[in-house]
Amino acid sequence: MSDINRIPIGPYHPLLEEAEYYEFEVEGEKIKSVDMRIGWMHRGIEKLSEGKHFEQSIYLVERVCGICSTSHPIAFVNAVENLAGIEIPERAAYIRTIIGELERIHSHLLWVGLAGHFIGFDTLFMWAWKYREPILELFEHITGNRNSYGMMVIGGVKRDIKNEDIPGIINVLKEVERNLLVLKKAAETDPVLKARLKGIGILTKKDAIDYGAVGPTARASGVAIDVRKDDPYAAYPWLDWEVVVLEDGDVYAKLLVRVLEMFESIKMIVQSLEALKKVKGPIQADVWEIPAGEGIGRHEAPRGEVLHYVRTDGSNMTVRHKIRAPSYVNIPTYEVTCPGYELADALIITAAVDPCYCCTERAVVVKKGDSVFTGEDLIEISRRKTEELRKKCV
Amino acid sequence: MKPASFRKKFAAKIKEWKYERKRAWALVDKADFRQLAEFLVKKAGARLATATGFDEGQSFLVMYHFSLDSTGDFITLRYRIPKKDPVGVSISDITSAAKWIEREMMDLLGIEFEGHPDKRRLILPDDASKGEHPLRQGGRR
Numbered sequence: 001m002s003d004i005n006r007i008p009i010g011p012y013h014p015l016l017e018e019a020e021y022y023e024f025e026v027e028g029e030k031i032k033s034v035d036m037r038i039g040w041m042h043r044g045i046e047k048l049s050e051g052k053h054f055e056q057s058i059y060l061v062e063r064v065c066g067i068c069s070t071s072h073p074i075a076f077v078n079a080v081e082n083l084a085g086i087e088i089p090e091r092a093a094y095i096r097t098i099i100g101e102l103e104r105i106h107s108h109l110l111w112v113g114l115a116g117h118f119i120g121f122d123t124l125f126m127w128a129w130k131y132r133e134p135i136l137e138l139f140e141h142i143t144g145n146r147n148s149y150g151m152m153v154i155g156g157v158k159r160d161i162k163n164e165d166i167p168g169i170i171n172v173l174k175e176v177e178r179n180l181l182v183l184k185k186a187a188e189t190d191p192v193l194k195a196r197l198k199g200i201g202i203l204t205k206k207d208a209i210d211y212g213a214v215g216p217t218a219r220a221s222g223v224a225i226d227v228r229k230d231d232p233y234a235a236y237p238w239l240d241w242e243v244v245v246l247e248d249g250d251v252y253a254k255l256l257v258r259v260l261e262m263f264e265s266i267k268m269i270v271q272s273l274e275a276l277k278k279v280k281g282p283i284q285a286d287v288w289e290i291p292a293g294e295g296i297g298r299h300e301a302p303r304g305e306v307l308h309y310v311r312t313d314g315s316n317m318t319v320r321h322k323i324r325a326p327s328y329v330n331i332p333t334y335e336v337t338c339p340g341y342e343l344a345d346a347l348i349i350t351a352a353v354d355p356c357y358c359c360t361e362r363a364v365v366v367k368k369g370d371s372v373f374t375g376e377d378l379i380e381i382s383r384r385k386t387e388e389l390r391k392k393c394v
Numbered sequence: 395m396k397p398a399s400f401r402k403k404f405a406a407k408i409k410e411w412k413y414e415r416k417r418a419w420a421l422v423d424k425a426d427f428r429q430l431a432e433f434l435v436k437k438a439g440a441r442l443a444t445a446t447g448f449d450e451g452q453s454f455l456v457m458y459h460f461s462l463d464s465t466g467d468f469i470t471l472r473y474r475i476p477k478k479d480p481v482g483v484s485i486s487d488i489t490s491a492a493k494w495i496e497r498e499m500m501d502l503l504g505i506e507f508e509g510h511p512d513k514r515r516l517i518l519p520d521d522a523s524k525g526e527h528p529l530r531q532g533g534r535r
Contacts, residue, residue, distance in 0.1 A: 039517040212441050212491030231466030296468050307443050324444035
């Protein structure tokens with residue numbers, strides 16, 4: 001008789017933004033099925049937002065996620081502006097785009113680093129995070145904060161970018177682009193990385209559509225959706241850029257989509273900065289009363305579409321505020337991407353949609369009541385597999 | 395597909411319609427909802443972005459937000475159910491994107507979804523008392 005084990009992973013590890021619980025059913029090394037549970041970190045933000053006025057809600061939703069902290073404020077102000085029909089000034093639109101795209105670069109680099117760490121490429125991890133540092137410094141320079149920038153306000157942005165700072169920012173971005181080229185070359189040519197990630201955790205186009213996957217997870221599976229192109233907002237419709245879409249659906253495609261997207265982001269930021277030199281005017285529209293009504297706002301966050309639904313009754317507060325983060329639709333795809341692969345691949349498959357995966361630190365296999373396996377072991381077997389491949393490739 | 399052509403096709407079934415700034419809001423009967431949702435997902439290429447419930451006091455407004463990614467429009471299909479008998483219809487067999495969000499609504503609003511294959515709790519802890527639904531108005535905070 002075959003020996004089927006259940007491996008529970010999680011749930012508590014409040015280091016990053018999510019705590020989840022995964023239960024893998026494995027037969028030997030092969031994953032048979034996966035079950036997920038969430039809810040440990042549910043903070044009731046939707047409920048908290050009822051009874052806060054709009055300006056306060058922006059601060060609240062900025063704290064939904066610590067990594068892509070400007071995604072939720074952009075989606076929320078988009079929702080309120082959609083509801084009230086507010087047009088933002090041109091200069092504010094460019095600044096919103098710059099903040100959103102800078103965030104994508106830092107978030108993708110963070111992911112590249114973590115993914116590298118999980119599969120035993122610690123040099124990649126350190127490089128990626130080193131390249132990320134100048135972006136955070138730019139944020140500090142532009143917004144005053146390395147994270148949770150507090151830039152969004154209904155009708156515009158809070159702080160202007162000084163025109164005399166623009167050449168300096170572009171210089172930093174050129175430096176970042178040079179570094180990214182090294183990363184891109186490594187991702188495209190390293191035989192071990194390819195052997196480790198190609199053909200692993202494939203999400204088919206059909207499944208991606210069925211699960212409603214968004215962001216790089218969907219675009220790596222050939223689903224060409226991107227809010228920035230489909231439902232343009234801020235300055236995105238005025239810029240020249242491409243949506244990166246790949247067909248393979250495996251972890252390698254997800255890596256490449258993210259790496260290539262960073263170049264598009266730099267293109268967009270540089271164009272926006274050049275435009276800022278010419279565009280004068282205010283950075284906030286005059287906003288008076290927010291009427292009773294409903295609006296949907298969204299933003300293409302680094303992980304995919306963030307959606308906010310806002311319902312108002314004519315007062316200065318929301319009566320219903322629904323928030324849908326991208327991981328909420330991307331994580332359920334594990335049901336189809338994990339089965340059939342080895343346990344050593346589970347880590348990188350689940351990490352490929354870019355959720356918070358620090359939960360794995362607590363992985364424990366329980367066999368006949370005894371703990372025989374920890375999260376460190378899971379990282380260890382993932383890294384060991386890479387080592388074996390490395391020996392074969394050299 | 396444009397929201398206007400959707401409206402034309404199902405004019406008899408849509409009781410209220412509003413279209414403003416690329417967002418369409420359509421009120422339908424609960425009995426018709428599944429057919430319309432199935433058309434949107436299978437024929438019109440819509441993606442279920444998420445769903446929401448709203449406590450209106452005596453009734454719930456259940457809303458499914460479908461994104462038409464080719465045009466950038468949203469169609470929100472919604473129906474009303476009485477609070478005394480809060481039973482909705484599940485569309486998780488039509489699109490897997492509905493699985494989690496319907497479980498979430500079961501937890502937070504206490505709406506039962508007929509036909510959902512997995513009615514375990516998603517958000518609330520296992521030991522939360524029965525009948526406790528945080529997003530209901532006037533409920534325990």
